Amino acid sequence: AQSVSQHNHHVILSEAASLELGCNYSYGGTVNLFWYVQYPGQHLQLLLKYFSGDPLVKGIKGFEAEFIKSKFSFNLRKPSVQWSDTAEYFCAVAGDAGNNRKLIWGLGTSLAVNP
């Protein structure tokens, strides 16, 4: 069955600390991978995506993620977090074939950054 697993449910960091959020997926076929972020009181918005090509992708606000096919992983990283990064982070996967690109989601990671 298709699934996405996020390793950390709650993360608390101090400003300037480095961040890595784990994401592993189970999917039979070529995938597109996403990280979405939901800031308090706001919509889900796309942080970054991987469709093909360079497995190291860069997104908004200094975030990056690396697709490691052999490990079925797509971990999110940021070298130095800020208080404004406090949010809920969701990893998601979609199949690469056909028109239906429904997203299969991880349960999310709640990140709190202390000033």
Added chain:
Amino acid sequence: GAGVSQSPSNKVTEKGKDVELRCDPISGHTALYWYRQSLGQGLEFLIYFQGNSAPDKSGLPSDRFSAERTGGSVSTLTIQRTQQEDSAVYLCASSLTSIHEQYFGPGTRLTVT
């Protein structure tokens, strides 16, 4: 331009009543998705529209749930005879075509009492 909008933003209903949730996608977006976000379950896919047709309804939890899309634009999700377990945030997303990224609306928070 305008993003995806959803109405109402909040809906409180009594168990057994029917509710309709509305989604206005970004203009020109052909693909539309409904998801549900509930405590403990995370985000779950409900239904996918390509134009006005719904080739994938596999995520609808029961036959009490239905959805339609008209004019390749507005979509409504209808829940009949609501139950307490239907309480969740219902999210709508649209994309330019199915292979593009999805843009999300603010959601409708449904509470069934």
